[in-house]
Amino acid sequence: xxxxxxxxxxxxxxxxxxxxxxxxxxxxxxxxxxxxxxxxxxxxxxxxxxxxxxxxxxxxxxxxxxxxxxxxxxxxxxxxxxxxxxxxxxxxxxxxxxxxxxxxxxxxxxxxxxxxxxxxxxxxxxxxxxxxxxxxxxxxxxxxxxxxxxxxxxxxxxxxxxxxxxxxxxxxxxxxxxxxxxxxxxxxxxxxxxxxxxxxxxxxxxxxxxxxxxxxxxxxxxxxxxxxxxxxxxxxxxxxxxxxxxxxxxxxxxxxxxxxxxxxxxxxxxxxxxxxxxxxxxxxxxxxxxxxxxxxxxxxxxxxxxxxxxxxxxxxxxxxxxxxxxxxxxxxxxxxxxxxxxxx
Amino acid sequence: xxxxxxxxxxxxxxxxxxxxxxxxxxxxxxxxxxxxxxxxxxxxxxxxxxxxxxxxxxxxxxxxxxxxxxxxxxxxxxxxxxxxxxxxxxxxxxxxxxxxxxxxxxxxxxxxxxxxxxxxxxxxxxxxxxxxxxxxxxxxxxxxxxxxxxxxxxxxxxxxxxxxxxxxxxxxxxxxxxxxxxxxxxxxxxxxxxxxxxxxxxxxxxxxxxxxxxxxxxxxxxxxxxxxxxxxxxxxxxxxxxxxxxxxxxxxxxxxxxxxxxxxxxxxxxxxxxxxxxxxxxxxxxxxxxxxxxxxxxxxxxxxxxxxxxxxxxxxxxxxxxxxxxxxxxxxxxxxxxxxxxxxxxxxxxxxxxxxxxxxxxxxxxxxxxxxxxx
Numbered sequence: 001x002x003x004x005x006x007x008x009x010x011x012x013x014x015x016x017x018x019x020x021x022x023x024x025x026x027x028x029x030x031x032x033x034x035x036x037x038x039x040x041x042x043x044x045x046x047x048x049x050x051x052x053x054x055x056x057x058x059x060x061x062x063x064x065x066x067x068x069x070x071x072x073x074x075x076x077x078x079x080x081x082x083x084x085x086x087x088x089x090x091x092x093x094x095x096x097x098x099x100x101x102x103x104x105x106x107x108x109x110x111x112x113x114x115x116x117x118x119x120x121x122x123x124x125x126x127x128x129x130x131x132x133x134x135x136x137x138x139x140x141x142x143x144x145x146x147x148x149x150x151x152x153x154x155x156x157x158x159x160x161x162x163x164x165x166x167x168x169x170x171x172x173x174x175x176x177x178x179x180x181x182x183x184x185x186x187x188x189x190x191x192x193x194x195x196x197x198x199x200x201x202x203x204x205x206x207x208x209x210x211x212x213x214x215x216x217x218x219x220x221x222x223x224x225x226x227x228x229x230x231x232x233x234x235x236x237x238x239x240x241x242x243x244x245x246x247x248x249x250x251x252x253x254x255x256x257x258x259x260x261x262x263x264x265x266x267x268x269x270x271x272x273x274x275x276x277x278x279x280x281x282x283x284x285x286x287x288x289x290x291x292x293x294x295x296x297x298x299x300x301x302x303x304x305x306x307x308x309x310x311x312x313x314x315x316x317x318x319x320x321x322x323x324x325x326x327x328x329x330x331x332x333x334x335x336x337x338x339x340x341x342x343x344x
Numbered sequence: 345x346x347x348x349x350x351x352x353x354x355x356x357x358x359x360x361x362x363x364x365x366x367x368x369x370x371x372x373x374x375x376x377x378x379x380x381x382x383x384x385x386x387x388x389x390x391x392x393x394x395x396x397x398x399x400x401x402x403x404x405x406x407x408x409x410x411x412x413x414x415x416x417x418x419x420x421x422x423x424x425x426x427x428x429x430x431x432x433x434x435x436x437x438x439x440x441x442x443x444x445x446x447x448x449x450x451x452x453x454x455x456x457x458x459x460x461x462x463x464x465x466x467x468x469x470x471x472x473x474x475x476x477x478x479x480x481x482x483x484x485x486x487x488x489x490x491x492x493x494x495x496x497x498x499x500x501x502x503x504x505x506x507x508x509x510x511x512x513x514x515x516x517x518x519x520x521x522x523x524x525x526x527x528x529x530x531x532x533x534x535x536x537x538x539x540x541x542x543x544x545x546x547x548x549x550x551x552x553x554x555x556x557x558x559x560x561x562x563x564x565x566x567x568x569x570x571x572x573x574x575x576x577x578x579x580x581x582x583x584x585x586x587x588x589x590x591x592x593x594x595x596x597x598x599x600x601x602x603x604x605x606x607x608x609x610x611x612x613x614x615x616x617x618x619x620x621x622x623x624x625x626x627x628x629x630x631x632x633x634x635x636x637x638x639x640x641x642x643x644x645x646x647x648x649x650x651x652x653x654x655x656x657x658x659x660x661x662x663x664x665x666x667x668x669x670x671x672x673x674x675x676x677x678x679x680x681x682x683x684x685x686x687x688x689x690x691x692x693x694x695x696x697x698x699x700x701x702x703x704x705x706x707x708x709x710x711x712x713x714x715x716x717x718x719x
Contacts, residue, residue, distance in 0.1 A: 025538075111678055114677050114678055115606070115677055115678050115679065116606060116607075116608050119606055119679070135678075136678045136682065167681075167682040168374075168681070168682050168683070168684070168686050168687070169686075170673075170681055170686040170689070170690070177682075233464060233465070233466055233467045233470070234466075234467050234470070235470075235512070241703070243703045243706075244703070287670070291666070291693075294540075294693065295696060295697070295701070295702070295703075298465045298466070298697055298701065299460070299465055299489065299490040299697055299698070301697075302539055302540045302541070302693065302694055302697065303536060303538050303539060303540075304537075304538030304539075304540070305538060309539075309540035312540065312693065313540070313690065316670070316673060316674075316689065317681065319674065320673060320674070320677055320678060320680065320681045321678075321681070324677050325618075325674050325675065325677075326608075326616055326618055326619070326675075329618070344610070344616075344617055
């Protein structure tokens with residue numbers, strides 16, 4: 001890994017140790033609080049991606065930060081990802097400054113890319129007002145929302161919207177997740193070709209999302225290793241039993257290979273296919289390794305105090321909130337076959 | 345060989361379905377899950393309506409399956425009141441059956457089983473809880489962990505060491521089972537909070553600080569407790585398999601519903617093949633789980649238990665529940681994440697752990713096959 005990334009990694013590690021680890025349950029399940037969000041922003045973590053409208057966004061440094069934030073509390077990494085996504089699309093200086101310094105928050109809705117047409121509510125512009133309801137808004141407790149209208153424009157909602165009842169919360173429980181009712185004349189149209197802009201951003205998130213997955217995998221596998229070395233059963237340490245040792249070792253081998261691949265990609269300009277390869281495998285690994293680590297912990301893994309179960313929930317939530325198996329495998333198959341593939 | 349259920353078993357399925365439809369509302373399920381709250385009212389109604397008919401174990405099995413299929417947390421809460429009662433049935437004396445078992449089967453009392461300890465889950469023989477004879481009673485000291493019905497049981501069957509093991513290899517000897525009244529002096533209960541799933545069920549840590557248990561409340565013979573518990577596990581694992589079957593089937597229900605309502609279709613109206621194959625795989629696992637669970641139950645209910653098939657059923661059902669809930673959420677995308685399926689996903693994982701981890705079940709299968717020569 002390049003020196004600059006190592007410095008960044010150490011910075012995040014120090015930040016985690018100082019501000020995150022002692023509050024992990026609260027940050028995961030309740031709220032991060034304005035003070036902590038400000039601290040995150042003060043590190044410059046919210047504005048690392050640059051403007052995606054100006055060509056390729058800089059996802060490399062962001063990915064290193066996300067990977068390391070995710071090791072302590074994945075929700076903190078995801079909050080950071082949402083802020084970066086938002087700032088990559090919005091130009092209004094007052095708003096960008098407020099979100100970048102953590103005094104306000106912003107989110108981008110990706111749900112239009114994840115569920116079918118008509119399943120995500122409806123937002124229409126009429127007589128200078130945007131009205132309707134948007135379903136599945138992740139980050140619905142934000143001050144600003146970037147979202148798509150039915151007619152394809154990407155808009156920035158600055159006020160005039162309210163979050164509905166919180167949806168079920170598998171993961172990232174401190175981040176709002178609900179439908180949003182909109183009746184707003186306070187908005188900006190960011191792009192007439194909103195879907196394309198959103199799709200481009202979504203693509204650019206492949207490596208950051210993979211980075212979060214890898215950070216989770218590293219953290220949860222370490223917990224599995226640590227526990228297996230001290231916990232005994234039937235007169236042996238758990239590490240001595242082949243089923244557990246082999247399973248965890250195999251997954252860690254996979255993780256180390258992916259990490260090398262990740263580090264290689266962020267040192268170059270990865271192709272879309274390479275980025276999607278990484279995301280595809282990293283999301284699956286995070287789920288598998290969380291499951292194995294939970295199993296190693298037995299009943300204790302099932303309790304939140306041991307800090308395992310949140311990875312089990314979050315890894316699944318991440319793979320749904322920023323990923324759609326069928327859509328992405330169709331895209332990836334087409335890239336692999338170099339012709340349209342995997343659509344029947 | 346007849347794979348059809350008899351009419352009275354079918355009636356039990358219908359009764360369970362109707363009960364779940366009426367009482368397992370999403371509001372109640374969500375509240376119990378969110379607040380980690382035992383559904384006291386629903387459990388009371390289920391007892392009043394005799395949803396669980398203990399006179400026929402097949403009825404109990406299909407009732408568990410059907411209730412859990414609707415909601416695992418509520419389903420398990422309703423069907424776990426008599427947890428451990430088979431130990432009385434097989435090893436208790438008449439007085440114990442009358443005093444402790446019958447009120448449980450009649451729905452008047454709740455039972456808990458204290459085996460697992462903080463230092464050892466799968467390693468039952470390695471427990472540290474001790475019972476020392478002192479006059480007319482035994483004095484219990486130690487603790488138990490992850491005990492279902494912990495705060496709500498009237499009595500617990502507790503495994504404790506009554507004599508040192510004859511050798512390190514024979515730790516399973518010298519263990520005995522006692523009935524402990526939850527109101528006994530020196531007995532304390534700490535509810536466990538923050539579970540990943542089955543949050544409607546009540547789980548606690550039990551602490552025994554010089555708890556006196558009358559001699560007559562020892563179940564069966566002194567020193568044979570390990571065998572009693574293992575015998576019980578060969579029963580309870582079949583009911584856990586039924587829980588897994590219910591969860592996997594519940595996930596399949598939800599995936600099929602999604603497929604009809606939301607899944608994209610081709611110009612000819614067909615679902616994507618990826619989704620079709622996933623549905624087929626989950627459905628096949630549900631069917632295979634049912635067959636192996638019923639086979640294990642068939643052996644048991646004829647009083648010829650087959651521990652190999654029982655362990656196969658338990659681990660396969662647990663893995664199928666975890667697999668089915670995971671695949672269903674992945675395929676249903678945001679629709680899965682925001683439906684009760686996310687609860688099923690969290691609930692399913694415990695089946696890989698309780699009543700013998702999946703790894704332990706697999707070891708039992710192979711070791712017994714090598715010893716006995718087949719299933």
